[in-house]
Amino acid sequence: MQADSVQAVRWFLGMLDMPSFDGIHEIFSMAPSLTDEQIRRGGRLAGRDDEAEKIIEMRASSS
Structure with a gap:
């Protein structure tokens, strides 16, 4: 299941x-x-490291 989330x-x-x-x-x-x-790995696979980090930041600030 974890690999599916990354993909x-x-x-x-x-x-x-x-x-x-x-x-x-x-x-x-x-x-x-x-x-x-998981978000970082998916971002790395998509070539979107910066966007993945932004999602992590936004998620942290909303909690």
Whole structure:
């Protein structure tokens, strides 16, 4: 199950290159159930390290 979450983050972050914001909405809905490491790994796989860190920061500031 953990690998599936990482892959989901990867693909949703990859969607940032598209004109739709669906991917980022999905990540924010998933973020509370993910660890920082899962988000970082997904971001690394998507080539979106900075965005992954921003999601972690935003999640931390909202709790």
